[in-house]
Amino acid sequence: MENLIALLVAAPLLGAAVLLCGGRRLDAVGHWIGTVLAFVSFAFGVILFADLLGKDAEHRTLMQHLFSWVPVEGFQADVTFRLDQLSMTFVLLITGVGSLIHLYSVGYMEHDERRRRFFGYLNLFLAAMLLLVVADNYLLLYVGWEGVGLASYLLIGFWQHKPSAATAAKKAFLVNRVGDMGLSIAIMLMFTTFGTFAFGPVLDGVGDTSEGKLTAIGLMLLLAACGKSAQVPLQSWLGDAMEGPTPVSALIHAATMVTAGVYLIVRSGAIFNAAPDAQLAVTVVGAVTLLFGAIVGCAKDDIKKALAGSTMSQIGYMILAAGLGPIGYVFAIMHLVTHGFFKAGLFLGAGSVMHGMNDEVDMRKYGGLRKYMPVTFITFGLGYLAIIGFPGLSGFFSKDKIIEAAFAKGGTEGWILGGAALLGAAITAFYMTRVMLMTFFGEERWRNQPTRSPEAPSAEPVAEHHGEHAEPHPHESPKVMTIPMILLAVGSVFGGAFFSIGDRFLHWLEPVTGHSEGDSPVSAATVTGATMVCLIIGVGIAYAMYGRRPVPAVAPRGSLLTRAARRDLLQDDFNHVVLVRGGEHLTRSLVYVDHTLVDGVVNGTAASVGGLSGRMRRLQNGFARSYAVSMFGGAAVLVAATLLMRAV
């Protein structure tokens, strides 16, 4: 049975290789090859899941050793896979949601001439992401970690002829590289501390080592997580990543890759449990990001960027939960899974809307679409209810648990973190209601005006085929797109309840992550009540602002905060001034220094020592002369050698 784990990774990897090397011959069937292999991988996942379920809770770990990867004295890195309950959860999420999004893309990318390549990249992503979650050591995890980063780079920049897409792709990779520094250093620290970086020995050996070292490892892992999961201060790439095709935003930048940071922290739980300072840092990052993302989400008129802000915010919840330790691990992962359903569904819905609206992304040019796209409206609506935490739907269960856990941390910290999580819930309700109202309700603002105004070019160049200045004719998407949306909506509705009834998810994950109840100053019922109040306030304000009043076609100037939020709370501006400009100045002056100073000084020293400067200058004058002098030079060496030898 263990041998299936390798096949799980190999199926999409094979797809990527075939599709990317296959050439134009495969253009006609490429997308189906990719989709079928994604489903094959999902099928392997289900078989493995059934196998794990058949074992008793404590023995649900499968190990597969493939080969010794980097054997060097004292350093042992193997290609070994570990499939336990935590990896299994991810495998099902990745292959399940991944397969649906492959299917959706068959329709969504139909008119793109490079569709085969798109599916090759998607398959590459699946393989890398699966490797990331089944790796049994941190170095192998790193391969998957960078592999998903590469796939993300390729897919964000899929429409490379657009400079904005190419820039966004590069930015995503670079910001992630800063995170990778953290992962590299964490692995190096593990190696100097434990002599290995395999999960087993590291996580079991935590007891023997000092808290200082563990805190350092924890903080470096957090840095890595911040990069991959778009957490403050490394969040700036995610909004730009929306330049990629919408299925990519759904799969990579919402449901799976961006949650890798949460996986990393939960997987390294033993380290964080023994390093309270690192844990505190994790919770702070999570709480700050959940508010940061939510505020940004409120201000964006681009539907995908609003959802991207939301993704940051929701991952902030997960990171917060992961930082709480055993009180929160299970719920971090549970929210990760339910978020995978509803956020992927929301993005696919947004894609469907764009598909019907000549690829317009500006919500101010939507309105009243529920009549024209009933399936999209209902599935998006269910995703909306799930994310704001409407009672009974997925988000209600998973988010509520995180807020409870935050209070249960106890002390002032508990109150602050819990308060932030509650506030976040209110803002979530606000911005999601705003998206819902602006898109599906109200006036049909797209009438009598051409979409794709020149100053705000849409993300999807496919529009070129449709005639970009025509009035849009909103229409429902084909079945190949709506079926995945419906299935994800089902998950968004029932997932949370299914996991929570009888604490199924808790019992499933507990053997890996551990669990403790914490000591909450407020009862669970109070937390739920408060969350409901926040939800109602958020929805109410949004309704008052966007439901009862008409939405202006041009965004009002807005308050200082709104304007800052539109610019991602000025982080890009900061980066631009400090890193980009500063960096340019630095490299330019170094180029100058290298040319004049270093070159000059070294040449000058050599010249003054050897009296060569005159010769050097003369040598530049002609080919023949330099030819002669160098002959002399070569001969001189040999003569000098011989003479000196005789002298000895």
Place this chain on the structure above:
Amino acid sequence: MSFPLLTATAVLPAIGAIATAAVPAAQRTAAKWLALLVSLATLALAITILVRFDPDGGRYQLTESHSWIADFGVRYELGVDGIAVALIALTALLMPFIILAGWHDADPLETGSRRWRPTQGFFALILAVEAMVIISFEATDVFLFYIFFEAMLIPMYFLIGGFGDRAHEHGEEAASTQRSYAAVKFLLYNLIGGLIMLAAVIGLYVVAGNFSLQEIAQARANGSLHMATSTERWLFLGFFFAFAVKAPLWPLHTWLPNAMQESTAPVAVLITAVVDKVGTFAMLRFCLQLFPEASKWATPVILVLALISIVYGALLAVGQRDIKRLVAYASISHFGFIILGIFAMTSQGQSGATLYMVNHGISTAALMLVAGFLISRRGSRLIADYGGVQKVAPVLAGTFLIGGLATLSLPGLAPFVSEFLVLVGTFTRYPAVGIIATFGIVLAALYTLVLYQRTMTGPVKQEVSAMPDLRVRELVVVAPLIVLLIFLGVYPKPVTDIVNPAVKSTLSDVHKKDPKPSVEAAK
């Protein structure tokens, strides 16, 4: 007497060089094929060395020893350890690709040009360099090594000065001047390094009475050859200086960007992927073995210089406008990593450094040769002259991206393994140095991806709109390199198995042990 395999591997390309040069002027194509066949036959011999070499056997194998200049104790002594075997294999492997990539680089220019381009000479010189590089890796006699270490400057000089890029913004005249400048600069830097080394070689003879690496190293190890501390340090510096010029190490690096910029892409690969490796190889073989104490004494300074090379090279690469200069500065950064790994004096560091030499050779060859194909199509080396190539030549862009990803050490490709080993090996002994070096991975991503973005993405520039995609010959060059990059990224064990024992002996020469993990140390 058994078959002198090592001699044969070096002599074959040397004979090939003479034969290629002797092909009549009219038979250009025949000369090319001859050179290619010779390089392939040399590769076959190198593979034989690889097969015959027993990683668990003695330190130097396949040894040959003959008296040469008896008066001065100069012997013709050859022998290979795992490190040398790996580098000989790399050299022999890259040569056919270099020759194939440069297939048309020395074709006669259009009629009307003043310059004569001796096709035969180009390929003969490349083979001559191969012969000298291989014998440098094999020589265990210090004087023998020195002769070929210096002699390879001569063919290199002609390759740089005589066969530049056709692409030049200011016309043929300016190109010729700059080429001569680059060639002379290359020669003078390396000659000065060589002269200083010559003094040290002679000094070593005065102290030790012979030139045999094995004898001297053994005498040093068992205490029968005593060197005064200051003598050892001076001799070390003499050797190290020459190797640091060749490698090159900051601040002796400025000849490399000029040389790589002006020469054709295959020659640039020959410089950085093959010839420069002799410098780093010699640090491992000669500096550490002959002068262990002085090596340890100099370590702090060398580590700092290596760190500067890593960061400085990468920053300079970011600031370049010329594709080939960019790759040159990237190489300077990578040589910093190699030297860091050598002088960290840990198993991971030195195995990583050796592996790095091999991987850097392959990855730079992939990136630089594709860059050369690109440049030959447009006739310009300037990054700003490109844009949107991906749309018109997707295979070229794809291979260029893979070469770039290898250069930034993407996990899954070969350079990642070696770079990480170097970082870990450094970190275990010098955590702060390891952390600073890690910044190199961010900068590497910056210069690589900026290069890719500016040349390959965006709207298609008018001048590149008719650019053809890779041709069959070009694909034959690039595809195997990419396969190797992936293979050695996933399964580097064949190389590490050969290298590890040699590293172990080198470390015992300098009396260094790996730091223990703190958990174990506490017990």
